[in-house]
Amino acid sequence: MSDMKELISLxxxxxxxxxxxxxxxxxxxxCPLFAETGRESDVARGKLALLDGLMxxxxxxxxxxxxxxxxxxxxxxxxxxxxxxxxxLDIFIKARAVLAGYMGLPAAxxxxxxxxxxxxxxFDRLAEWxxxxxxxxxxxVNEAVGTSCARIVSPLIGNRHFRPLAAVPFHQKIPYLNxxxxxxxxxxxxxxxCLMDKIFPHVAQAVIDVLTYHEIxxxxxxxxxxxxxxxxxxxxxxxxxxxxxxxxxxxxxxSFDYLVTPCATCTSTIKKIWTLxxxxxxxxxxxxxxxxxxxxxxxxxxxxxxVGVKPGVLKKDxxxxxxxxxxxxxxxxxxxxxxxxxxxxxxxxxxHLKEIPESDRCCGLGGSFNxxxxxxxxxxxxxxRDHIASSGCSTVATxxxxxxxxxxxxxxxxxxRIAVRxxxxxxxxxxxx
Amino acid sequence: xISQALLKEFKExxxxxxxxxxxxxxxxxxxxxxxxxxxxPGVAIRPASGEALSQIVRLxxxxxxxxxxxxxxxxxxxxTIPLRDGVVVLTNALTKILEIxxxxxxxxxxxxxxTAKLAAAVAAKGLFYxxxxxxxxxxxxxxxxxxxxxxxxxxxxxxxxxxxxGIQFFDVNGEIVKTGSRTVKCATGYNLTGLxxxxxxxxxxxxxxxxxLIPLPAHQKAMVAVFDNIDKAxxxxxxxxxxxxxxxxxxxxxxxxxxxxxxxxHVGLPTDAxxxxxxxxxxYPAQVEEDAEKVELLCRQKGATSIRVAEDAAERDSVWxxxxxxxxxxxxLKPTVVLEDATVPxxxxxxxxxxxxxxxxxxxxxxxxxxxxxxxxxxPTILTDRRDKAEWxxxxxxxxxxxxxxxxMGGTLSGEHGTGLAKSCFLEKETSAAxxxxxxxxxxxxxxxYILNPGKIIGR
Ligand SMILES: Cc1cc2nc3c(=O)[nH]c(=O)nc-3n(C[C@H](O)[C@H](O)[C@H](O)COP(=O)(O)OP(=O)(O)OC[C@H]3O[C@@H](n4cnc5c(N)ncnc54)[C@H](O)[C@@H]3O)c2cc1C
Ligand code: SF4
Ligand code: SF4
Numbered sequence: 069m070s071d072m073k074e075l076i077s078l079x080x081x082x083x084x085x086x087x088x089x090x091x092x093x094x095x096x097x098x099c100p101l102f103a104e105t106g107r108e109s110d111v112a113r114g115k116l117a118l119l120d121g122l123m124x125x126x127x128x129x130x131x132x133x134x135x136x137x138x139x140x141x142x143x144x145x146x147x148x149x150x151x152x153x154x155x156x157l158d159i160f161i162k163a164r165a166v167l168a169g170y171m172g173l174p175a176a177x178x179x180x181x182x183x184x185x186x187x188x189x190x191f192d193r194l195a196e197w198x199x200x201x202x203x204x205x206x207x208x209v210n211e212a213v214g215t216s217c218a219r220i221v222s223p224l225i226g227n228r229h230f231r232p233l234a235a236v237p238f239h240q241k242i243p244y245l246n247x248x249x250x251x252x253x254x255x256x257x258x259x260x261x262c263l264m265d266k267i268f269p270h271v272a273q274a275v276i277d278v279l280t281y282h283e284i285x286x287x288x289x290x291x292x293x294x295x296x297x298x299x300x301x302x303x304x305x306x307x308x309x310x311x312x313x314x315x316x317x318x319x320x321x322x323s324f325d326y327l328v329t330p331c332a333t334c335t336s337t338i339k340k341i342w343t344l345x346x347x348x349x350x351x352x353x354x355x356x357x358x359x360x361x362x363x364x365x366x367x368x369x370x371x372x373x374x375v376g377v378k379p380g381v382l383k384k385d386x387x388x389x390x391x392x393x394x395x396x397x398x399x400x401x402x403x404x405x406x407x408x409x410x411x412x413x414x415x416x417x418x419x420h421l422k423e424i425p426e427s428d429r430c431c432g433l434g435g436s437f438n439x440x441x442x443x444x445x446x447x448x449x450x451x452x453r454d455h456i457a458s459s460g461c462s463t464v465a466t467x468x469x470x471x472x473x474x475x476x477x478x479x480x481x482x483x484x485r486i487a488v489r490x491x492x493x494x495x496x497x498x499x500x501x
Numbered sequence: 502x503i504s505q506a507l508l509k510e511f512k513e514x515x516x517x518x519x520x521x522x523x524x525x526x527x528x529x530x531x532x533x534x535x536x537x538x539x540x541x542p543g544v545a546i547r548p549a550s551g552e553a554l555s556q557i558v559r560l561x562x563x564x565x566x567x568x569x570x571x572x573x574x575x576x577x578x579x580x581t582i583p584l585r586d587g588v589v590v591l592t593n594a595l596t597k598i599l600e601i602x603x604x605x606x607x608x609x610x611x612x613x614x615x616t617a618k619l620a621a622a623v624a625a626k627g628l629f630y631x632x633x634x635x636x637x638x639x640x641x642x643x644x645x646x647x648x649x650x651x652x653x654x655x656x657x658x659x660x661x662x663x664x665x666x667g668i669q670f671f672d673v674n675g676e677i678v679k680t681g682s683r684t685v686k687c688a689t690g691y692n693l694t695g696l697x698x699x700x701x702x703x704x705x706x707x708x709x710x711x712x713x714l715i716p717l718p719a720h721q722k723a724m725v726a727v728f729d730n731i732d733k734a735x736x737x738x739x740x741x742x743x744x745x746x747x748x749x750x751x752x753x754x755x756x757x758x759x760x761x762x763x764x765x766x767h768v769g770l771p772t773d774a775x776x777x778x779x780x781x782x783x784x785y786p787a788q789v790e791e792d793a794e795k796v797e798l799l800c801r802q803k804g805a806t807s808i809r810v811a812e813d814a815a816e817r818d819s820v821w822x823x824x825x826x827x828x829x830x831x832x833x834l835k836p837t838v839v840l841e842d843a844t845v846p847x848x849x850x851x852x853x854x855x856x857x858x859x860x861x862x863x864x865x866x867x868x869x870x871x872x873x874x875x876x877x878x879x880x881p882t883i884l885t886d887r888r889d890k891a892e893w894x895x896x897x898x899x900x901x902x903x904x905x906x907x908x909x910m911g912g913t914l915s916g917e918h919g920t921g922l923a924k925s926c927f928l929e930k931e932t933s934a935a936x937x938x939x940x941x942x943x944x945x946x947x948x949x950x951y952i953l954n955p956g957k958i959i960g961r
Contacts, residue, residue: 087836087886093534093574094636094638097615107529108529108574109529117529118529121528126524127524132523132525133525135525152829152838153833
C-alpha cells in the first residue's frame with residue numbers, strides 16, 4: 069500500500085462515498101459503541117465527518133483521525149440502517165488502508181500480520197505450539213461454556229474467559245478431502261476458517277458430517293489461509309492480497325458448485341471485502357475473485373436454500389433443550405441472513421428456539437476492537453449476555469466463531485451455565501441416530 | 502480563544518474526561534443535519550449533572566464565551582452549529598427519565614432523553630407521548646422542545662409545544678428559572694414556557710422538562726388511497742376534515758416521491774399515481790371502524806383510483822414503512838439532500854405542490870414533495886450535489902423561491918424544523934422589521950452578553 073497512485077485512487081473512491089452521508093445522525097440509534105460512550109467520534113456520522121475533514125486537509129496530522137477510525141466494531145449496524153445508503157463499512161475499510169499506507173503499519177502489527185497470517189504454515193505451527201503450552205498457563209473455569217482463564221495473571225489475557233485453542237486443530241485431524249458427490253449431485257468446497265480450525269474444530273467436523281449425510285461431494289484443500297479480515301481491517305492491503313491469492317490458488321485446484329463456510333465473518337469477507345479491496349493485477353485477479361465470491365455461501369444458507377434440511381426425530385427419553393440464537397452482524401447486517409440459521413436449528417426437534425430481545429445487536433467483539441478496547445467490548449457484550457440469560461435458555465447458538473468467543477467470555481464471566489454452539493452442530497446432532 | 506485557566510475550570514466542574522479539546526473531537530461537533538458549512542468550536546463539554554450544566558453556563562457568561570447546547574444534533578436548520586472557538590455543551594449524558602406519573606399523567610425528564618425512549622417507557626404504562634418527529638429514534642426531548650418539533654401526528658395531537666407543561670432551565674448566570682407546573686392548569690406568572698419552546702437554545706438552557714401524557718389510543722386503522730390528480734387528493738383531505746374526522750395521521754406523497762420509494766423498497770406503490778394519501782385513524786375500536794369506513798367512502802367519492810385498507814398489524818406496518826422510507830428513498834438518489842419545511846394553509850396544498858413542480862422545472866433541479874397533508878406541512882426535498890457549484894447556486898435560488906411561494910399563500914417558512922441559521926435571514930419577510938427588533942430586545946435583556954447560541958433565529 070505504499071504505491072502513491074493506489075493511495076490516491078482509493079482516496080478518490082472514498083470521497084465519492086463519503087459525501088453521501090447527509091449528517092442526519094440516525095446511526096446514533098443503532099451504534100453499539102455510541103450507546104456506551106455517547107461520543108460523536110465513535111459513531112459513523114462523526115467518523116465520516118473526520119474523514120471528510122481529512123480529505124479537506126483540515127488535519128496536519130492524521131493520528132487523531134486514525135485512532136478514532138480504528139475505534140469501531142465494524143459491525144455494520146450503521147450501514148444497515150442508514151437512510152442515505154452510505155457504504156459505511158466499505159469506506160472505513162478503504163480509509164484504514166489509506167491511513168495505514170500513509171503512516172506505515174505499527175511495528176508490532178506488521179510483525180503479527182506479515183509474519184503470521186501471511187504465512188499460513190507458520191500460523192498453524194504457532195497455534196499448535198500454543199495449544200500444547202496453554203494448559204500450563206490456563207485452567208478450566210467453566211465446563212458448561214468450555215472456557216479457560218489465566219492461571220497466572222497474563223497481560224495479554226487480562227481477565228478474559230477465552231475459548232482455549234483446540235488440542236488438535238481441524239487441519240491436523242483431516243488435512244485434505246476430495247470426495248465425489250452422491251445423489252445430491254452437488255460438489256462443495258469447504259473453507260474452514262482460522263477460528264473454526266483452531267478453536268472450534270468440532271464445528272468444522274459437524275459441517276463435514278452434515279455434508280456427508282446429504283451426499284455432497286467435498287473439496288477441502290490443504291493449507292488454507294486466513295480470509296484476510298484481520299489484515300485488511302488494520303489497513304494492511306499487502307498481507308490481505310497475498311492471502312487472497314494464496315486461497316484462490318488452493319481452491320482453484322478443483323471445480324465445485326459452491327464454496328461454503330461456517331464462519332459468518334469469512335463468508336462476508338470473501339463475498340464483500342475480497343471483491344471490494346482486491347486491486348486489479350493486470351492478470352485477471354478481479355475476475356477470479358468475482359467467480360469464487362459468487363459461489364461462496366454461508367453454511368446455513370447453503371443447507372436451507374440449496375440442499376433442503378431434513379427434519380430430525382424427537383428423542384423421547386430426553387428433555388427438549390431451550391436454545392437462544394444470536395444474529396452475527398456479518399450474517400444478518402452484511403448478508404441479510406437471519407431465517408436460515410433459525411431454520412437449521414428448528415430442524416432439530418430436540419431443541420426449542422427462544423428468541424431473545426435485540427437478537428441482532430452486536431456482541432461487541434469486533435475483532436481487534438476487543439484487544440484494544442476490552443472494557444468497552446465487555447460492556448457491550450454484557451448487554452448481549454443479559455438478553456441471553458433473560459431467555460432462560462441453556463444453550464445459545466450463533467453462526468460466527470468470533471461471536472462464539474465473545475458470548476463464551478461474557479456468559480462464563482457471569483457464571484451462566486449456558487453452552488455456546490453453532491447452528492450446524494445442532495442440525496448435525498439431529499441427523500445422528 | 503478559550504484560556505487554559507477557563508479550561509481548567511470547565512474540567513473541575515464537568516470532570517476531566519468530559520471536556521474535549523482535541524481537534525479530532527471538535528470536528529465531530531461542528532455540524533448538524535442542515536446543509537451548511539461546519540464551524541469548529543473551541544471545546545466540547547459533556548456535563549453529567551444539572552449542577553455541572555449550570556456551572557458551565559455561568560462560566561461561559563462570565564467569560565463572554567458563546568455557548569451552543571447540542572442534543573442529538575439532528576436539527577435541520579443549523580441550530581447546533583457552534584460559533585468559532587465557542588463552547589459546545591452536550592446533553593447526552595443527561596438521560597434520566599426522572600418521573601412518570603401515571604395518576605397525573607405527566608413525565609419529568611432530563612433534556613438528553615431520547616424521544617423514542619420516553620415514548621416507549623410511557624407506552625409500557627399505557628400512556629402516550631404523541632410528538633413523533635421522523636428523527637425520534639435519536640432526537641432528544643431538549644432538542645424537540647427547543648425546536649418545537651412536530652411529527653406525523655400533528656393534525657390530531659399537535660406538536661411538542663402542546664405537551665410542554667413546564668421547564669426548569671438555567672439563565673445566563675446559571676440560576677434556576679422555573680416555568681409552568683405539574684398541573685393541567687397553571688395561571689401563575691408570565692407564560693415563560695411559551696417563550697422558551699422553540700427558542701433554539703438562545704434564551705436559556707433546559708435542565709428538566711415536564712411533559713404532558715395522554716391515554717394510549719386503544720385501536721388504529723391505516724389505509725393508502727391512490728389518486729391520479731393532486732387536486733382530488735387535496736379535496737379528499739378537505740372533505741375528511743369537513744366531516745369532522747380528525748385522523749391521527751394524514752400524509753401526502755407526490756409522484757416523484759412515490760417512484761423513489763417504489764424503486765427503493767418495492768412495497769407495491771403505483772408509480773403512475775399523481776399522489777398518495779396515507780391515512781390513519783385511532784381511538785376506541787368502534788369509533789375507529791366507523792371513521793375508517795367514512796374515510797374510505799370519502800376517498801372513493803373524491804375519485805381515488807384505489808384504496809388499500811390495512812387489515813392487520815403487518816399491513817399497517819407496510820403502510821408506514823412506505824411513508825418512513827420516503828426520505829431514505831429520496832436521499833439515495835443524490836449525494837446532497839436539502840429537506841425543506843415550508844408550510845401552507847391546508848387548502849393551498851395543491852397550489853403548493855404544483856408550485857414545487859414549477860420551481861423544479863424553472864431552476865432545473867430535482868424536488869420530491871411529501872409531508873403532512875393534514876396540517877399543510879410539506880417537505881419539498883431537493884436532491885442535488887453540493888460539489889456542483891452551478892447547480893448549488895440554482896438550489897439556493899430555488900429555496901428562496903419556495904419561501905416566497907409559501908409566504909404568498911399565507912404560509913410560514915418552517916412548520917417544524919426551526920429557523921436556526923438557515924432561515925434567519927428570511928424571517929423578516931414572514932414577520933416584520935419590528936418583530937425582529939422586539940425579539941432582539943428580549944434577547945438582549947435576557948442575555949446581555951449574547952452568549953446563548955448567538956446568531957440563531959434573529960441573526961446578530
Ligand atoms: C431524518 C430526520 C427527520 C426529521 N424529522 C423531523 C420531523 O418529522 N419533525 C420535526 O419537527 N423535526 C424533524 N427533524 C429535525 C430534528 O430532528 C428536530 O428538530 C429535533 O427536535 C432536534 O432534536 P435534537 O436532539 O437533535 O436537537 P439538536 O439538533 O441537538 O438541537 C436543536 C436545537 O435545540 C437546542 N437545544 C438542545 N438541547 C437544549 C437544551 N437542553 N436547552 C436549550 N436548548 C437546547 C440546540 O441548541 C439547537 O438550537 C428531522 C431530522 C432528521 C435528520
Ligand atoms: S445514518 Fe447514514 S447518512 Fe445519516 S449520519 Fe449516519 S452515516 Fe450519515
Ligand atoms: S460499524 Fe458499528 S461500531 Fe462502527 S460506527 Fe458503525 S455501528 Fe458504530
